[in-house]
Structures are given as C-alpha cells and as structure tokens.
Amino acid sequence: MLKIRREKIVPLIKRGFVSAHCRLLGENQRKGGLDARWRTQKGDILQIVASFADHELPMPALVAGESLWRLGAADAPALLPSDIIVRLGHEA
Numbered sequence: 126m127l128k129i130r131r132e133k134i135v136p137l138i139k140r141g142f143v144s145a146h147c148r149l150l151g152e153n154q155r156k157g158g159l160d161a162r163w164r165t166q167k168g169d170i171l172q173i174v175a176s177f178a179d180h181e182l183p184m185p186a187l188v189a190g191e192s193l194w195r196l197g198a199a200d201a202p203a204l205l206p207s208d209i210i211v212r213l214g215h216e217a
Contacts, residue, residue, distance in 0.1 A: 129193050133213055140165050150174075150204065151182045158204055160185040168216035176204045190214025 142163040151157025158176040172188045182204040190213050192199075197208035204210075 126194060129211075133193055134171065137163070137165055137169055137171055137213075140167065140169075142171075148185070150176070150185060151178055153178075158182050158208075162188070164216070170212075170214045170216060172210070172212045172214065174204065174208070174210040174212075176206055176208045178204075179206055181205055188212050188214030 143166050144164045145162065147159055147161040149157055149159055157178050158174065161173045163171045170188045170190070174185055174187070176182055184202060184204050187210065192210065192212050194211040195209065197205050197210070201208070
C-alpha cells in the first residue's frame with residue numbers, strides 16, 4: 126500500500142486537486158459507506174469507495190481506469206461489509 130501511495134497517489138496530491146466530491150451510500154448514513162472522488166486539473170480522478178455497513182450496499186459506479194487496491198472480492202456485484210476500493214481513472 127505504501128508503494129501505491131508513493132508512486133500513484135502522492136504525484137496527484139503534488140499536482141493538486143481542483144475538485145472533490147463525496148456521496149454517502151446506503152439508507153442509514155451513519156452505518157453505510159462512502160464514494161469519494163478527487164479530480165486534478167488534467168482530469169485524473171482518484172476514487173475511494175468504502176463500506177462501514179454490516180450488510181451489502183449497492184455498488185456505486187467506479188471510474189474507468191485501474192484498481193490501485195481493493196480489500197474484498199474483486200468481482201463482487203455489491204459493496205460488502207468492510208470493502209475498500211481505491212481506483213485511479215481519467216475523465217474522457
């Protein structure tokens with residue numbers, strides 16, 4: 126995880142983010158999840174999706190690009206308890 130942070134995420138932070146958006150997932154916002162996205166001037170998008178629920182949540186749309194890290198089943202159609210997904214994509 127440290128290598129991914131150093132090679133993929135730190136360069137984005139150094140370039141600077143121009144916008145950020147976070148959407149809460151699930152019916153109970155205190156026991157759901159989140160879909161957070163940061164965008165750079167060049168259109169790179171860093172997305173982190175995390176579940177804090179004790180039940181499945183609908184999977185949000187993932188940015189087109191590469192999965193940098195995932196805790197949980199790689200092909201799960203839903204967001205399972207304790208899943209974390211980190212993706213790096215680019216705006217079309």
